[in-house]
Amino acid sequence: MKFETVTIKDIAKALGLSTSTVSRALRGSYEISPETKKLVLEYAEKINYRPNPIALSLKERRSRSIGVVVTEIANNFFSQAINGIESIAYNRGYHVIISQTHESFERETVTIQHMASRSVDGLLVSLSNETTDLTQLKQLHDKGLPVVFFDRITDEIVTHKVIANNFKAAYDSTMHLAKQGCKRIAHVTNSPHLSITKERLDGYKKALEESNIPFDEKLVQYCYHGGMIFAEIEEAVGRLLKLKPRPDAILTASDRITISCITALRKEGIIIPNDMALIGFSNTNLAELINPPLSAVRQPAFEMGQVATELLIQIIESKRPITEFETRILDTELFIRNSSQK
């Protein structure tokens, strides 16, 4: 089964011209006579000619496509970020190729390799929960592949980065809980090597300190699979509930973690917010409909995607190597609803 196709050659043959003349006419070159141009354009239109992007890529040594590496698209934060990425990319004439790691380092490695072998002009990366080894990305970046990190970034590669103000988000949320009178505020979060984990943990600690609440290591539960496995969250919640005194609030660090925590708490018969106040990082549009309505930190996912894409295209299209890089920090929004109201 093959797909018939019209090439420049066909046009040239039909019109008794050379392929280069046709090519030039098609791109409106000034050295082609108006009559020839008209002839070619009309014939091309008539037979519905479309340039072959693959041949173009080979020639120009660029594909006008950018690769996006995220955990999963079935996730409010990432799907919104991808919408932001697309909104910019398509306007600038770039295709977007999405691939998912499902929080697996191995899948991340394979997919990056695949994309990098010259099929993309640049990469937009949000690291997986498992990733600690950045050798591969570092090598590709050193070889000249433009890379921009967003959300889950790394110190090991010097390039543009885009993040939410996780420190402030965690700080504000924790402060809110403290002001509600919570004394034992737990934090269920991603794996400790993720940048967002550190940023949020720091904000959380700062708020505790300012509220004169001692930091307790046991109140922080790390989830190495980022909530991809429900049992992981269930166990984390189980450990928290066994503590004496038991925590009276939880700050959860991602959509999946938030939802799983609520589910786990319900299974244990814990009432939110009475037994346990809760604020979650979540970009769901169902926060209002949940019982009780979910207090949530909403990240500017769409804007993060947009900014990251602009920065990436800037690198891709720059004539000379870029040496000055920036880390953009975008503000989050805290929506207080019933789940955190004691």
Add this chain to the structure above:
Amino acid sequence: MKFETVTIKDIAKALGLSTSTVSRALRGSYEISPETKKLVLEYAEKINYRPNPIALSLKERRSRSIGVVVTEIANNFFSQAINGIESIAYNRGYHVIISQTHESFERETVTIQHMASRSVDGLLVSLSNETTDLTQLKQLHDKGLPVVFFDRITDEIVTHKVIANNFKAAYDSTMHLAKQGCKRIAHVTNSPHLSITKERLDGYKKALEESNIPFDEKLVQYCYHGGMIFAEIEEAVGRLLKLKPRPDAILTASDRITISCITALRKEGIIIPNDMALIGFSNTNLAELINPPLSAVRQPAFEMGQVATELLIQIIESKRPITEFETRILDTELFIRNSSQK
């Protein structure tokens, strides 16, 4: 900024061989001596050679990628379907390129054109809410571009199709509502030209008939933007609430419509399920957490994606044109929760 790269030529030069020998050695051709093979393979490994997929595509006149056209990825049904698509595609060595229509016919046209211009080997399509004109797709299909439809299909193109059993899903849901004693069951659904709309409407009507409830045109509200615009749903709900007698139940036809309906009903102070029972087509994993827990029809999105991809790859890889096509119908699941319990 360009990306340095290693080609077969580099290997050939370094080893004093011809490019064809290197090419053959790399692909393990039997006509190359074991020593040469070893030499080439080791050197290739050492300098981290990766074949250029673009050059390959040009040569083989195929890209080993398939295009997916959906409404949006920030949608439980579609993101799950895409996971199914990927799970098959990657195993079979295909890239997946995703693009969104956001329910716009124009965006659908542009994106299909882009993908079709030989950058994809086949298309997996779920039509937009606005689409009535299938000329473009028909032309591409006639020219030999393999296309498989899923979920939102069309009669106008003869090919493989994969759908959920929408008739049965709507029938069962409506029957359940009728058995709860509901007498005035409304249906808020997508635009009338969508295949899923017709299938669901038929199931709904059949159930009414069997329950001896007269069909009332005014109880069916069509949403031409499929819920992409909240006001559309709000107005539909408003019209329903003005009817006398007022409906006592609603069957909603998609994730967005369901969520928006619940939101609109709340704004009007309507209590679910007491004032209004509700069952929604939805693949959200938050159904349990919503207040009240949402009775939902869950579509086998992941499996639908898998089946559609298998069928597409079958067409792509078939030596001879396929003439026998099938429409696979997959069963849905109905989860009864509180929102439909009178």
Add this chain to the structure above:
DNA sequence: ATGAAAGCGCTAACAT
């Protein structure tokens, strides 16, 4: 067992 050459579709330097 290895190499030379052509060709996939397109563009651009270099003729004319």
Add this chain to the structure above:
DNA sequence: ATGTTAGCGCTTTCAT
């Protein structure tokens, strides 16, 4: 203003 040619990276006949 138009044509000829080479080349992007790779595979594959056709020689040798």
